[in-house]
Amino acid sequence: MSGASSGTGAFTGTPILTVRNLRCTIAGQQVVEDVSFDVPATGITAVLGRNGVGKTSTLRGILGLISRRGEVTLAGDRIDGLPTHRIVRRGVGYVPEDREVFSKLTVAENLALAERQRNPRREFVAELFPDLVARREQQAGTLSGGQQQMVSVARALLNDNRLLLVDEPTKGLAPKIVTEVADALQKASKTVPILLVEQNLEVVRRLADDVVVIAGGCVAHVGKAGDLLDDEDLTRRLLGVHAEHAA
Ligand SMILES: Nc1ncnc2c1ncn2[C@@H]1O[C@H](COP(=O)(O)OP(=O)(O)OP(=O)(O)O)[C@@H](O)[C@H]1O
Ligand SMILES: [Mg+2]
Numbered sequence: 001m002s003g004a005s006s007g008t009g010a011f012t013g014t015p016i017l018t019v020r021n022l023r024c025t026i027a028g029q030q031v032v033e034d035v036s037f038d039v040p041a042t043g044i045t046a047v048l049g050r051n052g053v054g055k056t057s058t059l060r061g062i063l064g065l066i067s068r069r070g071e072v073t074l075a076g077d078r079i080d081g082l083p084t085h086r087i088v089r090r091g092v093g094y095v096p097e098d099r100e101v102f103s104k105l106t107v108a109e110n111l112a113l114a115e116r117q118r119n120p121r122r123e124f125v126a127e128l129f130p131d132l133v134a135r136r137e138q139q140a141g142t143l144s145g146g147q148q149q150m151v152s153v154a155r156a157l158l159n160d161n162r163l164l165l166v167d168e169p170t171k172g173l174a175p176k177i178v179t180e181v182a183d184a185l186q187k188a189s190k191t192v193p194i195l196l197v198e199q200n201l202e203v204v205r206r207l208a209d210d211v212v213v214i215a216g217g218c219v220a221h222v223g224k225a226g227d228l229l230d231d232e233d234l235t236r237r238l239l240g241v242h243a244e245h246a247a
Contacts, residue, residue, distance in 0.1 A: 095166040
């Protein structure tokens, strides 16, 4: 734990998600030891931490995709005992680290498969991603990495979710595409709160209101994104990088 902003209570207002003492295992191996934090009901909360520290596993544990213990609430209701499909139906959208688009299907087919509700937000998604409208009939496997990422984000935005979990959306993308994906997430965050795993600290600085830093299997720091990134020593200590060199 570091500084006065550590702990789970740095945010005010009613959180959309609370995570208490989350422990996750994969094939009997502990991959998340004891993680607790809140996600505010508005804006973007970034999950940070060095490689392999358990960021993806934390998201997958919240969704019940891996074996987990602890307490997770969504809008005040416990969801830690529910299977993944019921958590999704309650309004948790997931944009996974590896995008998981159906490469043999077209963009339009990928999006149609994601529609869960009677009135999907097609116009909103088309406004955010005009490039995908132009490529409706293109096979998703032939898209660039950035375009596939947009399909993956678009799928989650078609439904009226209460929370999005987005895992490293800018990883491996060219700088111009990083900006496009960040722009889309920023616009999306006006309509739905986002829990965002992101290693690109320039993107974090631009998008995130709050940060949760995982280190050693636990939460090492929570607070305002700007406060962490303005504190070079703390950023280096927690993440092993300089904020200004991390684009
Ligand atoms: N399928 C798996 N089987 C066994 N161990 C795994 C598996 N997936 C992840 N792990 C281990 O769990 C730990 C946490 O992994 P996780 O992918 O959650 O970390 P991460 O913080 O998302 O990493 P990255 O920054 O590389 O995305 C790591 O030590 C990793 O080696
Ligand atoms: Mg990961």
